[in-house]
Amino acid sequence: MSARPTYSDEFKADAVDLVISSGRSPMSVAPEVGVSVTALKRWVQLHHDAAAGAGGRPDDPVDAANTRLWKPGRVKSKGRTIS
Numbered sequence: 001m002s003a004r005p006t007y008s009d010e011f012k013a014d015a016v017d018l019v020i021s022s023g024r025s026p027m028s029v030a031p032e033v034g035v036s037v038t039a040l041k042r043w044v045q046l047h048h049d050a051a052a053g054a055g056g057r058p059d060d061p062v063d064a065a066n067t068r069l070w071k072p073g074r075v076k077s078k079g080r081t082i083s
Contacts, residue, residue: 007035015040016047 007015015033019026019040026040033040 005035007039012043013047016043019044020047 015029015035018024018033019029022029026044027037030037030040
């Protein structure tokens, strides 16, 4: 059994940046940077969690769109207003 590889924080940040800036999935980026898909997904999730703890994910266009479009009290479900 081989030891699990370790990567520097800079390498992880660069890999996450490639996923976010290119709009590609971790599955398509992982082979390019030479890491497992699972590891890259975990790094991306940790990045998003850290950004959310620091006041949001400004690099996430879906999150930005949801924030812009969500207006409490305007969404109705089965005749009830959700706030």
